[in-house]
Amino acid sequence: MRPPALRLRGAGLAFGDRRLWSGLDLDVAPGEFVAVLGANGAGKTSLLKVVLGQRPLSAGTIEVAGRPVRRGGRDIGYVPQQRGLEPTTPLRARDFVRLGLDGHRWGPLLPSRRADAAVDRVLAAVGATSYADAPVGRLSGGEQQRLRVGQALADDPALLLCDEPLTSLDLANQQAVVRLIDRHRRERDAAVLLVTHDINPVLSRVDRILYIAHGRFTLGTPDEVLTTETLTALYGAPVYVVRAGDQLIVVGAPDADEAHHHHDEDDA
Amino acid sequence: MNWSDVGTALFGGVSQYGAILELVQNSVYAGAVLGLVGGLIGVFVMQRDMAFAVHGISELSFAGAAVALLTGVDVVTGSIVGSLIAAALIGLLGARARDRNSIIGVLMPFGLGVGILCLSLYNGRSSTRFSLLTGQIVSVQSAQLGWLVVIGLFVLLALLFIWRPLRFDSLDPQSAAARGVPTTAVSLAFMLLLGLIVAVAVHIIGALLVMALLVTPAAAAMRVASGPLSVPVLAALFGFVSAVGGVLLAVAGTLPVSPYITTISFLIYLVCRVIGARRDRTTRAL
Numbered sequence: 396m397r398p399p400a401l402r403l404r405g406a407g408l409a410f411g412d413r414r415l416w417s418g419l420d421l422d423v424a425p426g427e428f429v430a431v432l433g434a435n436g437a438g439k440t441s442l443l444k445v446v447l448g449q450r451p452l453s454a455g456t457i458e459v460a461g462r463p464v465r466r467g468g469r470d471i472g473y474v475p476q477q478r479g480l481e482p483t484t485p486l487r488a489r490d491f492v493r494l495g496l497d498g499h500r501w502g503p504l505l506p507s508r509r510a511d512a513a514v515d516r517v518l519a520a521v522g523a524t525s526y527a528d529a530p531v532g533r534l535s536g537g538e539q540q541r542l543r544v545g546q547a548l549a550d551d552p553a554l555l556l557c558d559e560p561l562t563s564l565d566l567a568n569q570q571a572v573v574r575l576i577d578r579h580r581r582e583r584d585a586a587v588l589l590v591t592h593d594i595n596p597v598l599s600r601v602d603r604i605l606y607i608a609h610g611r612f613t614l615g616t617p618d619e620v621l622t623t624e625t626l627t628a629l630y631g632a633p634v635y636v637v638r639a640g641d642q643l644i645v646v647g648a649p650d651a652d653e654a655h656h657h658h659d660e661d662d663a
Numbered sequence: 664m665n666w667s668d669v670g671t672a673l674f675g676g677v678s679q680y681g682a683i684l685e686l687v688q689n690s691v692y693a694g695a696v697l698g699l700v701g702g703l704i705g706v707f708v709m710q711r712d713m714a715f716a717v718h719g720i721s722e723l724s725f726a727g728a729a730v731a732l733l734t735g736v737d738v739v740t741g742s743i744v745g746s747l748i749a750a751a752l753i754g755l756l757g758a759r760a761r762d763r764n765s766i767i768g769v770l771m772p773f774g775l776g777v778g779i780l781c782l783s784l785y786n787g788r789s790s791t792r793f794s795l796l797t798g799q800i801v802s803v804q805s806a807q808l809g810w811l812v813v814i815g816l817f818v819l820l821a822l823l824f825i826w827r828p829l830r831f832d833s834l835d836p837q838s839a840a841a842r843g844v845p846t847t848a849v850s851l852a853f854m855l856l857l858g859l860i861v862a863v864a865v866h867i868i869g870a871l872l873v874m875a876l877l878v879t880p881a882a883a884a885m886r887v888a889s890g891p892l893s894v895p896v897l898a899a900l901f902g903f904v905s906a907v908g909g910v911l912l913a914v915a916g917t918l919p920v921s922p923y924i925t926t927i928s929f930l931i932y933l934v935c936r937v938i939g940a941r942r943d944r945t946t947r948a949l
Contacts, residue, residue, distance in 0.1 A: 447841050467843010475837050483885040484834065485706060485894035491834075498831035499842040503823045504891055530889035546838065556841070 397425050398461030400470075400554040400586030401446065406455035408441055414610050415441055417454060421605065421614065425553065426584040428577065430597055433607035434648065439590045442607075443556050446588065447471065460553040467499065472547030472585075474557040474576075477540045477564055484532035488523055489514050491531045491542050495549035513549065521545040521575050537568030544575050555580065557589040561596050569596040576600075594621065595642050608648070621645070673916040683914050689808040690800045690867075690920075694906035696815035697867050697876060700860050702902030703822060705881025706895050707853060710833040712760060714878045716753050716854075719767035720861045723749035723774035725870035727862075728795050729781035738795075739807045742862040743814070749774070750858030754851045778870075798869025798921040800910065811863045818860045825852055830891070867906070868921045875925040876902055883932040886939035901931050 399422040407417030415438030423429050431439050444450040445457060448466040457463070460470040472495070493514045497507075518527050521541045526534060531542065540560065547555060555576065561569040577600045580587050589597060594604070594617070604620040606613045606629060613620050613629050620626075621643055626634040635646040676683050684691075708717055727745020731738045749770060757763025778795070793799075803811070822829075828849045831839040840846045857877075864873040880901035881894075888894045909924030 449840060467841070471841065473838055473841035475835065475841075480834070481710070483889075484710065485885055485889055486834065486891055487889060490891045494831050494834070494838070495842070498827055499839065499844045500827050501824055503826045504830070532889075543838070558837075 397584075398458070399423055400425050400427070400460055401588060402456075402458045402461075404456045406445070406452050406457060408438055408445060408450075409453045416607055416610055416612055419455070419612060423554070423586045423588060425586055426580055427603070428580055428587045428589070428597075428601045429603045429605060430594060430601045431588060431590045431605045431607065432592070432594055433612075435592075437607040437609075439607060440558060443558050443588070443590060446554075446556060447473065469550060470553040472550065472552035472555045474543050474547045474555065474560045476559040476562050477536050477543070479536065480532045480539060482530075482532040484530065486531045487528050488531050488534065488538075488542055489518060489527045492517050492523075492545045492549055495546035517545045517549050520548065520579070522571075537564055537571065540564055540568065540572055541575065544572060544579075548579055551583060551585075553585055555585055555587045555589075557587065557591075559590055559592065561591065561593070566596075573597055573600060598641075598643060671916070672918050675917050676915050680915060684911075687800075687910065687914055689805055689812075690803070691907060691910050693800060693803075693808050693811045693815070693863075693867060694910045694920075694924075695903060696812050696819070697860070697863055698880075698902035698904070698906030699899045700815050700819045700822070700902075701864060701876035701906070702880040702884070702898035702900065703895050704818070704857060704860055705877050705879075705902070706884070706898050707829060707833055708857070708878055709881050709885060710830075711853075713763075713857070714874060715764060715767050716757075717857065717861060717874055717877050719753060719771045719774075720746055720749040720858055721865055721870045721873040722771045722778070724858075724862045724865045725795050726774040726778040726781075728865060729778035729785075732787070732795075733781040733785045737807075739810055739862070739866065742795075742865050743859065745774070746858040746862040746865075747855060750854040750861075751851075754854030758850075794869065794919075795865065796869050796871050797919065798865075798867055798872060799919050800867045803866050807866070811866060814859055815863050818856045818863075821852070821856055825849055829853055868909075868924050872921050872925055875921075875928045876906060879928040879932050880905060883928075883935040886932075886935040887942070901928065905931065 401421065401423040403419050403421040406419040408415045431442060433439050441450060445452055446459065446464060448464040448468060459468060493510055496510055496513060518524050521544055523541055523545060526538060531539065557576065560572055564572065573596055576587055579585060591597060598617060601617060603615060604617055606620050608629050611629055613625055621636050623634065623636050626636060626645065630648055632649055634648045637644045637646055708714060724742045724746035728738045728742035731741020752770065753763060753766055757766045828844040831844050832846050832849050836846050861873055864876055868875060881898040883901050884894050884897035888897050905924050905928035908927050909920050912923045913920040
């Protein structure tokens, strides 16, 4: 039996007096897809930083793939938010993906047939073979984001961390990126922890949702968490979950951020 | 000035070219190293949007050299100290682009002012004064030239060592940090290397013209290439051709080296822009 890809026990995070969340027990099994929802400043991005070993917990313990976290651990692949790359960026799509294999290593860049073969496999997996040799800065936002997923998958991580990977993508590209992530976790039995402000693009794929608000959290399946009763209890104020076709809309959350389609690095 | 003066200025030394070249041999080596390293580091200067930082560092490097000149300390040492202080300040205080630009904007006039003050108090050879701003490699003493070459080679090796993490950090600091790149240390190391090579460049082409070798060659290369090897190789080649070509042409006449270097590197850039624009048009038409 493999250890959980991510295990948090009694985990808490505070900045000085401000408690973001505490008493968090979370096991993410290999192959499981967990979405993290919540207001701006609720501590979603901080949770990712804790998992990446860039910020210590104020309480509790955390393990990735059965080992205590450390900075730059090989078990984690990271997919950031889409940002446009400079058109003159001196990298082709394949070089961009290769960063996920050996971009962190010291020394100059040397040709490697093994790395090339691995990169070719990843490019095929994310459907980027046709533009493998195109300058990465000239590709569309959707194409760049596929490559970011490819970069994160290149080292075959046990846990995929995604920080708002769908923001500023159009619907078709959102779905394409979600499909890639979903397929990878099924084929490679990798766990996914995906932070998002909009649950709809991933709703049909996620196993569980961690919803953080006001220093509290709720953990459960989408049907358990995304209900008027659960969210009203979580926020301590009337919050309504409205179903419109196959879309869910959360109405009335005091600090909800559905209107914010960007987030920045300081997002606590 | 009539045509024969122009002729003398440009070609007065042609008859003794060989002999002069032997005298300035070390300048050619220093120019070669600076051209190569300047082109390579320029790729990162462009990617990290630090052209303005290069200019800021060079003005403080000039100030350091001017203080050294006035107080009788070694000028190369002075320029390096000034450079490193500026690079460290910009690196430590200016992690964000906006902070960085304001810090550089504050430091630069201060550095230039200090430098000009020291130069006006200085009573020595006036040509040395001016050369710190506009450069005159042939007036640098041989022992110092040796040092410039050594520093340039050191920067080259260190740059190759941090190449891949620096490249990752320049492109996407968040993903680089997630993969375990020590982003703060890599950024600071880059700033210090940049400081060192700027100090070298100040002596060769002058504080005001440093960008001709630290920005222009890389900017030109990025217009015509996009591969991870082709861009740095081309940038280094362009820098090398500009620097060495400039020294070799200047030796033939009585003009300073700098205008030759800046002109060559500018022409290369122009050609690359035209080629790049033409290629864009054809790719778009396809």
